[in-house]
Amino acid sequence: MEEQQEARERQRMQSYYSRTASDLQRLVEAECDRMDYRGSMMYDEFPDRLMMEHTCRNIARQYGRENGGKDEKTAEEELLDLIGVLFYNEMFRRRSRRKHYYNLWL
Template sequence: MLPFYKTFPFTDYYKNEDEYEKDLVMIKDLYPKDTAMIQSAVERRCDELEYEGSWIYDEVPDRQLMMLEADRIAASFISQQSSRCLICSIVGLLFDSEICRRRCRYRRYSRFW
């Protein structure tokens, strides 16, 4: 007779999350200094949006709202010497990928339970 926890078919389900997290930390260590600062600002803003219970987990988020949030984050990094277009592109890319990562994790947990 098997113990109950071994009868459940997805015992290694959460081990993959640890591996994904390790890979993500390793890749973030390879970012240049400026990009790492932008990534931390993006993560902070996404945490705030999660805390507010905002639109972050909507099935079809509004494109204009996502661009507005990315521009708000980019505004703190734009200076006279930097290129506005480049920083907005980097912030937009990092913001969209962070939202995608969080939504995918949220869906995996929701469907699992």
């Protein structure tokens, strides 16, 4: 029950995001979905910073390809900080959720 309420609250807050931030959040969540498996670097005790930065750059390139207009390099440079914040926050949320469920089974 509490988890559902938290999910609704999270969706409500994300509805206030700008279009760009919303599009980036969608890409970040899709990438985290691909990385969400047992043994993923996402769940390492100390995730590799270079791999996380590489993942953020890949998300920026994908956003640039999807939105045309600006070249991919410009989009990557302008949005990399925001992508990093969204990505690291999503990783933290998933790691916390997994840790919570893991502790329930101990």
